[in-house]
Amino acid sequence: MLKGDKERQDVSYDSRNITLSIYAGAGGRDAEDWALMLLRMYQRYTEKKNWKFFLLDKRENEFGGIKSATAEINGRDLFKTFKNENGVHRLVRISPFSSAKLRHTSFALVEVLPIIEAKELPLDENDLEIETFRSSGPGGQNVNKVETAVRVLHKPSGVVVACQAERSQSSNKEKALTILRTKLYQLSEQEKVKTLADLKGKKIKIEWGNQIRSYVLHPYQLVKDHRTGKKKGNVEEILDGNLDKILNI
Numbered sequence: 525m526l527k528g529d530k531e532r533q534d535v536s537y538d539s540r541n542i543t544l545s546i547y548a549g550a551g552g553r554d555a556e557d558w559a560l561m562l563l564r565m566y567q568r569y570t571e572k573k574n575w576k577f578f579l580l581d582k583r584e585n586e587f588g589g590i591k592s593a594t595a596e597i598n599g600r601d602l603f604k605t606f607k608n609e610n611g612v613h614r615l616v617r618i619s620p621f622s623s624a625k626l627r628h629t630s631f632a633l634v635e636v637l638p639i640i641e642a643k644e645l646p647l648d649e650n651d652l653e654i655e656t657f658r659s660s661g662p663g664g665q666n667v668n669k670v671e672t673a674v675r676v677l678h679k680p681s682g683v684v685v686a687c688q689a690e691r692s693q694s695s696n697k698e699k700a701l702t703i704l705r706t707k708l709y710q711l712s713e714q715e716k717v718k719t720l721a722d723l724k725g726k727k728i729k730i731e732w733g734n735q736i737r738s739y740v741l742h743p744y745q746l747v748k749d750h751r752t753g754k755k756k757g758n759v760e761e762i763l764d765g766n767l768d769k770i771l772n773i
Contacts, residue, residue, distance in 0.1 A: 538604035540638035543580070543706045545594040549612065551630030556589030558615045558630040561763060563593050566609075568765025575599030580687045580699050587621075594687075594703060596639070603638040605771060610636050611736035618742045627742055631735065637706035645705045653677040654697065659688040676700045683707045737770070739763070 544566060548559040570577040576598040583591040597606075612633050619628035656671040673688030674696040685707060687700040739759050740746045747756045747770055756762065756769050 537638035538607075539601050540603045541596065541598045542602045542606055542639060543594060543596050543637050543703055544606065544609075545592065545635040545637075546590070547592045547633040547635070548590065549631035549633055551628065553585070553587060553589060553621050554615075554619050554628045555630040555632060556585050556587070556591055557620070558589075558613075559593070559632040560588070560590045561615070562613060562632055562634065563590065563595070565763050565765055565767070566597075567595070569767040570597055570599065572765055573599060575602070578689065580689045580703065581685075582688075594685075596699070596702070603636070606636045608736075608771070609634050614735040614738040616738065616740045616742065635710075637710055639702060640705040640709045642701075642705070645708060647678075647701060647704070651679050653679055656693055657688075672696055674700045676704055678704055678708065681708065681711060683711070 546559045546562050546566075548555040551558065567577050567579075578596045578598075580594045580596055582593040585591060612631055615630045615632075617628065617630075618625050622628060653676070655675050657673045657675060658671050659673045672691060672693045673686065674693060675684065675686040676697070677684050683704060685700050685703040687696040687703065690696045690699060736749065736751055738746075738748050738750065739762070740748075741759055745757055745759045747759055747762055748754070749770070758769075762770055
């Protein structure tokens with residue numbers, strides 16, 4: 525789908541700008557609030573680094589949380605910086621939505637992909653189904669009378685992407701196609717892993733899996749990376765965007 529395998533081995537995506545997507549998982553309203561907290565955390569981090577953060581698409585619930593969101597981040601060595609954020613992030617806290625003040629565990633998936641240029645992955649218009657719709661606010665309320673938002677279906681793969689952040693339909697279409705290319709890149713990488721797994725005789729499942737990191741706010745404060753076992757305290761500081769403390773732990 526991209527360049528030939530031999531040529532792609534020489535390509536480093538570490539210096540690329542990225543798309544960052546967050547999806548609420550198990551945990552209901554708490555999970556959608558947790559997804560919003562993660563979005564704010566990454567946005568504040570990019571602001572501290574003087575990088576550019578563009579929110580491309582956001583599906584909100586009626587309480588202010590988010591079901592999903594996608595942003596484009598432009599800066600220096602972004603894929604190298606963020607690629608290890610891929611995976612499930614778990615939050616443990618006293619639920620602000622529980623009248624009994626019960627502890628609740630929430631999950632959200634973070635997906636980080638490098639921006640793929642149009643020349644690297646040409647798209648056949650015949651493979652695309654494009655529709656327009658009105659940009660929506662919390663709870664699906666329509667906030668624009670003009671259909672500037674764009675949704676694109678890639679028929680061969682079934683991948684669907686959307687963008688509603690830009691003011692014009694053409695700009696939203698361009699951004700949606702950018703997101704689509706990153707998704708197709710991800711699929712091609714997964715196929716490569718599957719092929720490698722078959723060659724090694726070991727089946728590798730490509731799925732959400734277990735959390736890569738836990739953020740505990742109660743009964744103590746702790747951030748733990750489950751891949752390395754390393755831990756950091758002061759979760760509130762990290763959630764405020766001081767990610768240098770955890771990106772390399």
